[in-house]
Amino acid sequence: MEKQYCKVGSVTSISTGSQAISLLEYQYQCFMERASNLKYSNTKLGEFFEQKAKKTKRRLEELV
Template sequence: MENQFCKVGTVTAIGNDPQSLSILQLRYESFLEKAAQFAGIDSKLTEFLESKANGIKKLLEEL
């Protein structure tokens, strides 16, 4: 029996290629939209989504 390696939960590093940047931009916009949806309903969730968006924004600025 040979060893098998499971890729569930693996993380792929994001590079400087245009596809990676567009994915990050889409995720950033998605988090901001979701935060706006929950703005009046759940403040904790809104804070969490905004913090995720800010983290992605910092990554985009570094790249």
């Protein structure tokens, strides 16, 4: 049986540089916006986006 490669669910690593920083800043802003929009209507989903924002901010701080 031959190896098959599937792109579904694959992860692309973020390289260092200004492009990576701008991408992480954009993701952070999106996660924070989604978290604030869902904070009172769906708390679990809001908490999920807050956690994603914190992780993204940590990665951003590592690059800067």
